[in-house]
Amino acid sequence: MGDLLKPPAGTPAATGEGGLQAWQVVAGGIAGLMLSVGLARFAYTPLLPLMQAQAGLSDALGGLLASINYAGYISGALLAAWIDDPRWRHRLYGLGLALGLLATLLMPLSTQPWLWALSRYLGGLSGAAGMLLGSGLVLGWLIRAGRRPELGLHFTGLGGGIVLSALGAMLMGALHWDWAGHWWGFAACGLLLLVLAWRWRPPAPPPVGSHAVAGAPSRQWMRWMMAGYFCAGWGFVISATFTVAIVERQPLLAGQGPWAWLLVGLAATPAVFLWDRAARRAGDLNALLLAFALQVVSVLLPALGSSLWAALLGALLYGATFIGIVSLTLAMVGRRSPGNPGKAMARLTLSYGLAQVGAPALTGLMVQASGSYQSALWITAAVLTLGIAVLLRLRALDRPSGA
Numbered sequence: 481m482g483d484l485l486k487p488p489a490g491t492p493a494a495t496g497e498g499g500l501q502a503w504q505v506v507a508g509g510i511a512g513l514m515l516s517v518g519l520a521r522f523a524y525t526p527l528l529p530l531m532q533a534q535a536g537l538s539d540a541l542g543g544l545l546a547s548i549n550y551a552g553y554i555s556g557a558l559l560a561a562w563i564d565d566p567r568w569r570h571r572l573y574g575l576g577l578a579l580g581l582l583a584t585l586l587m588p589l590s591t592q593p594w595l596w597a598l599s600r601y602l603g604g605l606s607g608a609a610g611m612l613l614g615s616g617l618v619l620g621w622l623i624r625a626g627r628r629p630e631l632g633l634h635f636t637g638l639g640g641g642i643v644l645s646a647l648g649a650m651l652m653g654a655l656h657w658d659w660a661g662h663w664w665g666f667a668a669c670g671l672l673l674l675v676l677a678w679r680w681r682p683p684a685p686p687p688v689g690s691h692a693v694a695g696a697p698s699r700q701w702m703r704w705m706m707a708g709y710f711c712a713g714w715g716f717v718i719s720a721t722f723t724v725a726i727v728e729r730q731p732l733l734a735g736q737g738p739w740a741w742l743l744v745g746l747a748a749t750p751a752v753f754l755w756d757r758a759a760r761r762a763g764d765l766n767a768l769l770l771a772f773a774l775q776v777v778s779v780l781l782p783a784l785g786s787s788l789w790a791a792l793l794g795a796l797l798y799g800a801t802f803i804g805i806v807s808l809t810l811a812m813v814g815r816r817s818p819g820n821p822g823k824a825m826a827r828l829t830l831s832y833g834l835a836q837v838g839a840p841a842l843t844g845l846m847v848q849a850s851g852s853y854q855s856a857l858w859i860t861a862a863v864l865t866l867g868i869a870v871l872l873r874l875r876a877l878d879r880p881s882g883a
Contacts, residue, residue, distance in 0.1 A: 500680060502627055508680025509618040510637035512577055515673040516610025518641015520580035520603035521549060523666045525720060526649035526741050527659060529728040534659045535591050542725070543844020545593075545600045550717065550836035552604020557829040560612040566620075569613050570684035576609020577677050581670045588660035588667075610637075612829070614677075621682035632752040638803055642745030644669065650738045697816040704874050705813060706831040708768075711867030712805045713835030715775050718843060718860045719744075719798045726782055726853045727791045736788055740795035747799030755804030764812045765875045768805065769868060775801040776864045783857035806832075835863075 500508075524546070531537040537545075556576070563569055583603035586595055618634050648669060652662045697705070723744060724737035759767040778797035781790040810825050843856040 500621075500682065502622070502625060504680040505618055505621050505682050506633055508677050508682075509614055509634045510640060511673045511680070512573075512614045512677035513610050513635070513637025514641040514644055515670050515677060516576055516580040516606040516614070517638055518644050519666050519670045519673070520583045520606040522642050522720070523584065523645045523648070523663070524549070524600070524603075525722075526645055526724045526738050527662050528722070528725050529737060530649075530653075530659045530662065532725075537596075538844075539848035540841075540844045541593060541596075543840040543842070543847070545596055546717065546840035546844075547837045548597050549600040549604040549607075550833055550840070552601040552606075553608045554604075554830060554833035554837065555601075556605040556608025557612060557833060560608060561825075561829075566685045570617065570681070573609050573613040573617060574678065574681065576606045576613060577674055579603075580606035580610070581667065581674050584663060584667045584670045588663035617682045617685070620685045624685065632756060632807075635752045635803060635807060636749045639745045639747070639749030639751070639799070642748060642799070643742060644745075646738050646742035646745055650742070653738070697813065698877075701816075701874065701877055702813075702827070704870055704877065705809070706828060708867045708870035708874065709809055709828050710831045710835045711863050711870065712772070712809070713832035714839045715772075715779065715860055715864040715867070716802045716805070716832075717836040717839045718856060719779065719795075719802070722840075722843065722853060722856070723795055723798070726857075729853060736791065740791050743792055743795040744799035747796045748803045751800050751803050752807050754800075755808055758804075759808055759811075764808055765871055765878065768808050768812075769871050769875075771801045771804045771808065772864055772868045772871060775805070776861050776868070779857050779861045779864065783854055783861065 528537070528542055532539070532542065559572070560569070563572065579602045583599045583606055586599035586602070589595060615634060645666070648666055649662060652665050657665065724741050727737040727740045728735075755767055755771065758770065762770075774797050778794045778801065781794035781797070784790070809828065813825060813828055839860075843853070846856050847853055
């Protein structure tokens with residue numbers, strides 16, 4: 481937190497725009513991510529095996545619900561990219577926070593698939609609001625307040641949300657709560673997070689005049705980057721959706737799934753800082769190549785072995801890489817598109833999201849047909865390896881320009 485929360489030299493440390501201090505804005509943003517992504521999206525992962533055992537959730541429907549969640553995320557991302565008015569972006573962020581709590585509350589009300597589907601779609605909209613609108617509001621406030629314009633601390637909310645979903649599932653499981661009780665417990669946590677995130681929302685930024693800024697990546701570079709980010713989205717969603725279920729399916733590891741999910745969150749929480757440092761030393765593309773390669777290993781470990789250490793090490797590597805891939809990619813394309821970084825980021829988000837819609841549904845069908853996640857893991861490793869090839873091509877394109 482140190483440098484980020486220090487006031488600029490020669491200015492008082494008290495309050496900034498909206499009467500808020502920097503620590504409040506950052507804490508509110510973290511709470512927003514923990515609600516909109518950590519609970520509205522990621523609570524589904526540790527509860528998937530429990531819902532399959534107690535609520536009649538099939539493998540195919542489990543994968544379809546994950547795909548519906550990402551369809552909601554894409555819808556929210558497109559809306560966020562379309563709306564320019566900062567006042568509306570601020571309002572939609574507040575609405576997204578409320579939808580995160582609503583999505584969590586809907587899950588335990590019934591075992592009707594349509595209600596679960598509605599919950600997952602609303603959870604996707606909430607996730608987009610937290611990731612895109614909330615992050616933009618926090619960054620804008622920090623810039624206007626003279627703080628360092630970095631979001632590493634803010635994005636610890638992603639890892640923190642995973643930790644909350646894992647520890648919550650473990651605690652409620654130890655209390656022998658049923659699947660619906662788990663969701664009610666997460667809804668109670670979500671209410672507290674909503675209060676914090678709402679109270680410490682940055683105010684809507686003042687309207688500013690637009691002015692053109694030269695510079696944009698070539699169409700060829702952008703096409704290759706979108707292809708690589710599609711591969712990253714495939715690798716992200718399989719582990720994000722099925723990590724706990726993969727562990728629980730192995731007879732010798734039953735009951736250990738929440739530990740794997742906890743490791744994902746513990747690894748993801750500080751990962752953004754580490755990958756930023758790696759990018760400064762080795763360059764963005766080289767850091768991305770390393771993150772992709774480690775994520776391939778994270779997928780292959782549970783595919784090659786059924787031991788607990790393989791499952792836990794795979795979860796640790798996955799948590800340490802997925803958020804780095806996202807942050808490095810979006811930062812890189814934003815710097816290359818100073819004229820309109822939001823539009824370039826939105827295009828990449830669409831590419832990433834398309835993989836997230838298709839991959840879980842396909843995986844669910846494959847698992848239901850075979851009874852095993854092995855084939856899905858091998859396909860995921862192959863897609864990520866293809867992503868490495870794409871990044872190598874991008875590095876070759878950069879070489880003549882000296883980038």
